[in-house]
Amino acid sequence: MAVLTGQKRSKISRFSAAPVRVPTPCTCRPRACSLGTELARRGYGLVYGGGNVGLMGAVAEAVVAGGGSVVGVIPAALAPRELSGVSIGQVIVVDDMHARKAEMSSRADAFIAMPGGMGTWEELVEIMTWQQLAIHDKPIALLNVNGFYDHFVALIENTVNEGFIRPHHKGMLLVASDPVALLDKLPAHKAVVPYAQLNWNCK
Amino acid sequence: MAVLTGQKRSKISRFSAAPVRVPTPCTCRPRACSLGTELARRGYGLVYGGGNVGLMGAVAEAVVAGGGSVVGVIPAALAPRELSGVSIGQVIVVDDMHARKAEMSSRADAFIAMPGGMGTWEELVEIMTWQQLAIHDKPIALLNVNGFYDHFVALIENTVNEGFIRPHHKGMLLVASDPVALLDKLPAHKAVVPYAQLNWNCK
Numbered sequence: 001m002a003v004l005t006g007q008k009r010s011k012i013s014r015f016s017a018a019p020v021r022v023p024t025p026c027t028c029r030p031r032a033c034s035l036g037t038e039l040a041r042r043g044y045g046l047v048y049g050g051g052n053v054g055l056m057g058a059v060a061e062a063v064v065a066g067g068g069s070v071v072g073v074i075p076a077a078l079a080p081r082e083l084s085g086v087s088i089g090q091v092i093v094v095d096d097m098h099a100r101k102a103e104m105s106s107r108a109d110a111f112i113a114m115p116g117g118m119g120t121w122e123e124l125v126e127i128m129t130w131q132q133l134a135i136h137d138k139p140i141a142l143l144n145v146n147g148f149y150d151h152f153v154a155l156i157e158n159t160v161n162e163g164f165i166r167p168h169h170k171g172m173l174l175v176a177s178d179p180v181a182l183l184d185k186l187p188a189h190k191a192v193v194p195y196a197q198l199n200w201n202c203k
Numbered sequence: 204m205a206v207l208t209g210q211k212r213s214k215i216s217r218f219s220a221a222p223v224r225v226p227t228p229c230t231c232r233p234r235a236c237s238l239g240t241e242l243a244r245r246g247y248g249l250v251y252g253g254g255n256v257g258l259m260g261a262v263a264e265a266v267v268a269g270g271g272s273v274v275g276v277i278p279a280a281l282a283p284r285e286l287s288g289v290s291i292g293q294v295i296v297v298d299d300m301h302a303r304k305a306e307m308s309s310r311a312d313a314f315i316a317m318p319g320g321m322g323t324w325e326e327l328v329e330i331m332t333w334q335q336l337a338i339h340d341k342p343i344a345l346l347n348v349n350g351f352y353d354h355f356v357a358l359i360e361n362t363v364n365e366g367f368i369r370p371h372h373k374g375m376l377l378v379a380s381d382p383v384a385l386l387d388k389l390p391a392h393k394a395v396v397p398y399a400q401l402n403w404n405c406k
């Protein structure tokens with residue numbers, strides 16, 4: 001599942017902020033739209049956290065506009081808040097945040113994080129730990145719009161130097177400021193050697 | 204559960220790195236020991252991820268040495284790797300990482316993160332998102348040894364400025380470089396107003 005070949009059925013799961021209103025004018029929104037357009041152009045589908053607000057909604061709308069398929073996975077408790085108005089693509093309602101992430105990750109062939117708050121970071125870091133633990137080997141990419149994630153990248157660098165992250169593990173995160181450049185990196189992704197091969201009895 | 208009054212039964216849950224060997228000499232280890240000693244002196248118990256390696260083990264050993272109680276919560280799949288040799292305090296074996304976090308968070312009265320890698324960050328950020336979502340209202344503290352987490356603090360600051368984190372939410376994270384100063388902050392903690400009151404049907 002690690003190689004994206006551009007076949008029409010590939011799904012990319014994208015994490016980004018929905019809960020907080022994106023400020024206007026937000027420099028991130030054009031990149032979100034470009035990402036969605038580019039995903040559709042390359043034949044990728046989108047799996048995301050559902051809803052039509054924030055950057056999440058902007059990407060999903062652009063994918064649909066480009067003829068791509070979109071699946072939104074949303075916990076029942078968040079549905080009234082995040083789904084403000086029209087839902088985009090297919091909507092799957094799940095019980096809780098854990099079920100949402102499990103559903104998204106099993107359907108995805110790659111993960112892309114855009115600028116966002118703590119909910120976004122939590123999903124990004126969790127999917128990175130899952131690769132360290134050999135739960136998946138899919139590409140993980142960071143759309144670093146206007147240096148939004150520079151401090152995160154520096155934190156990783158510093159943590160490698162301090163010995164808490166293995167040097168080859170920092171390579172699991174693909175980083176680019178532009179959607180085209182970022183998507184270009186996905187097919188060449190090689191999964192990092194995990195911290196350990198563990199038996200999780202995962203579904 | 205938000206106020207720590209120093210009663211003998213308070214448990215503090217602490218996240219820190221175990222998987223990667225802590226480099227020698229690690230400037231973090233003395234602070235880890237100080238934290239454990241100080242927890243015990245103040246009558247706090249410790250709930251942690253189990254094992255006796257890394258900074259995790261150092262804190263747990265110091266708590267026990269100071270007469271404090273320690274509970275380790277460890278997933279079965281990690282037990283052979285993390286529990287290298289003698290286990291510390293009471294050990295609870297759970298099915299998976301999700302069960303570990305649920306168990307730790309339900310037993311804790313506060314959360315402290317020490318320097319660590321992605322596993323540590325994931326636990327820290329997740330517990331912060333849970334406060335945003337009104338799942339808990341317990342203090343969350345960051346032991347910022349030698350500026351280890353400066354980039355993380357800067358990321359939060361920048362993200363507030365970009366509008367993806369609400370300004371009052373950054374106050375949920377208590378930060379200090381010294382264990383005594385950090386623990387001094389806990390009793391005055393006030394839970395932030397969550398993003399939303401949601402019905403999670405949580406246990």
Ligand SMILES: [Mg+2]
Nearest residue numbers: 122126325329
């Ligand atoms: Mg998580």
